[in-house]
Amino acid sequence: MAQRSGRELLGVATAAFFVTMVARLAPSPLVPDIMDAFVVTKSEVGVALTGMWAAYALFQFPGGVLADRYGERRVVLLAMGATGVASTVLAAAPTFPLFAAFAVTLGAAAGLYFTAGTAFLTAQFEDTGRALGIHEIGASSAGLVAPVASAYAATRFGWRAGPLVPATVAVVVLVLFAWRAPRTPPADPGQSLTEQLDVRRLLALLARPSVLFTTVLAMVAFFTWQAFASFFPTFLVEYADVPTGRASLVFGAVFALTIGGAPALGWASDATGRDATFGASLLAGIAGYVLFLFAEGTAAVVAGTLLVGIGLSWPGVLNSRFMDVLAEDERGTGFGLVRTVVLLVSSLGSGVTGTIADRAGWLPAYGLVAGLMGLLVVLLVANQALGVDA
The missing domain is CATH 1.20.1250.20 (MFS general substrate transporter like domains)
Structure with missing residues (x-):
């Protein structure tokens, strides 16, 4: 793989990981405003955010199943698009029950990415440790950027602007990944879903x-x-x-x-x-x-x-x-x-x-x-x- 191509692939994959982490961290600084907007308690907001993180964990597995059936690239693009849409509808939620439902949806959308993204990089690079180490920069930098960016947007334009930060970035990364990432074939196109999910x-x-x-x-x-x-x-x-x-x-x-x-x-x-x-x-x-x-x-x-x-x-x-x-x-x-x-x-x-x-x-x-x-x-x-x- 050419050095330039390798850097581009690492860049767009790391950016995709960054998007999924920013999307999950963006609501945290907004909790007081969310409580005021919907007249709910900390515990109620906490339940919604817990649901989001639980959905993120649970959807690691479906993300892997889809990556094997349709190829990692398609799943990464799906995750970027779904994360952008989920962040947008979260910002527009008219009631708290819908906010909670959209938060869980956001967690599920972001959860589709990591397994597919990791498998994608592993297939592209021989030095897996170095590639996946660089990939982790996406999460680390999100931990620094997300709270500040979300809080700043909320201060300037209201709390609903906070989730729109990752929504906007997700669209950009989706386009970049679609442009620069090569097509990836299914791991085993002949395997049925029943075989893929065989419990034993x-x-x-x-x-x-x-x-x-x-x-x-x-x-x-x-x-x-x-x-x-x-x-x-x-x-x-x-x-x-x-x-x-x-x-x-x-x-x-x-x-x-x-x-x-x-x-x-x-x-x-x-x-x-x-x-x-x-x-x-x-x-x-x-x-x-x-x-x-x-x-x-x-x-x-x-x-x-x-x-x-x-x-x-x-x-x-x-x-x-x-x-x-x-x-x-x-x-x-x-x-x-x-x-x-x-x-x-x-x-x-x-x-x-x-x-x-x-x-x-x-x-x-x-x-x-x-x-x-x-x-x-x-x-x-x-x-x-x-x-x-x-």
């Missing part, structure tokens, strides 16, 4: 040692990611006595670090191996949490921020590990299935962390996060010694 076949795939081990790693790892994303700024304010403004700055800095960290770890995983790179990232994250839990002062905050940023840059490495253990014709349906399982289980990270923090404090809450990361390191070492996933 899918359970056998999940039970395969290499897939099962990687799935366990991903469930625990994304659990810790969810714990960070949900409560880290609050943890800094209440436990580490960091002022609110500085806590937000640290939180944003961690995401900014992953913009460079994810491609770097992806490249390293291609050169030195997935597990060694993943383990090094986890050890950095553990060290960062230890600094935030037990050290004081500006130097500890700066060092902890850097280490936690490295410790959260592993998603591309784990996704590459999945691609390594899945056959080419399993990277749609198979990867979609494990993604749905992983995201549903790891979503418990928010509730568990918040509950422990309420009942026992932040030290055991984030001590558990660091401990789970340590458990992952132990599992990686054990696998290296015993060949658990052989």
